[in-house]
Amino acid sequence: MNRPNDLILRTTTQLIAFxxxxxxxxxxxxxxxxxxxxxxxxxxxxxxxxLMYMTYGFEKIEKILPLxxxxxxxxxxxxxxxxxxxSFVFGEEFxxxxxxxxxxxxxxxxxxxxxxxxxxxVYLVVxxxxxxxxxxxxTDSHEDPYEDAGV
Amino acid sequence: xxxEFGSQLLSVVIIVCYITLAISILLLVIRAFKGPxxxxxxxxxxxxxxxxxxxxxxxxxxxxxxxxxxxVLLIGILLFIGTIAIAKFIEKGVIID
Numbered sequence: 361m362n363r364p365n366d367l368i369l370r371t372t373t374q375l376i377a378f379x380x381x382x383x384x385x386x387x388x389x390x391x392x393x394x395x396x397x398x399x400x401x402x403x404x405x406x407x408x409x410x411l412m413y414m415t416y417g418f419e420k421i422e423k424i425l426p427l428x429x430x431x432x433x434x435x436x437x438x439x440x441x442x443x444x445x446x447s448f449v450f451g452e453e454f455x456x457x458x459x460x461x462x463x464x465x466x467x468x469x470x471x472x473x474x475x476x477x478x479x480x481x482v483y484l485v486v487x488x489x490x491x492x493x494x495x496x497x498x499t500d501s502h503e504d505p506y507e508d509a510g511v
Numbered sequence: 512x513x514x515e516f517g518s519q520l521l522s523v524v525i526i527v528c529y530i531t532l533a534i535s536i537l538l539l540v541i542r543a544f545k546g547p548x549x550x551x552x553x554x555x556x557x558x559x560x561x562x563x564x565x566x567x568x569x570x571x572x573x574x575x576x577x578x579x580x581x582x583v584l585l586i587g588i589l590l591f592i593g594t595i596a597i598a599k600f601i602e603k604g605v606i607i608d
Contacts, residue, residue, distance in 0.1 A: 369595065376591075380588060383584070383588070387581065387585075390581070394578060394581075395578055395579075395581050395582060396581065400585070404585070404588070407588065407589060407592050410592065410607075411592050411595070413607045414592075414595060414596060414599060414606060414607055417607070417608050418607055418608065494607075495607070498605075498606060498607035499607065
């Protein structure tokens, strides 16, 4: 098969992947009162990673981004559960959340909510699960280095 | 008087645009089913997504809200990635190599 010429894709991906990651961070922090939140932010991050995988191939990104996405998903689940358990410390019911207004140096008066910690867990779970599903379908024939370890 | 005419005109124009987009999507669905080659289907699905972005913009005009602007951007980005995946599948046969 002739070698495809994808110079334009390779060049624009370097820019577009970073725009996507920035947009995902914006969506993650825009949640709670506007469209956005952990789920769609995680999906956007996964889309950026998948664009990089599609452009540069599995081996190269595996070297640049040496993450085990299954461990990422479990870590996110742990953060989400701990943010629920943390409400027991203050004598509240499971998954109770609170918020407060603080004066931060650059941002000024900012609303900080503990639901953000739960959202961070959702974000990590979505990134981990999405990339695990897509990469395990896409790289069916490859050797899985984590398969023997059982994680 | 003029303001009232303007808002009535806007609501009529929005309904006309909905109908036009519906016809356009219907024709594109026919193309995506029948399309002689896979490239025709890829272009049809891509254009359905563009119509979906236009539909979201129209809904945001009708509801007089700016919350849907992120949704338009999001649909555009996912559409871009989907189009690249389909193009790479047609070209090479694998999506992630």
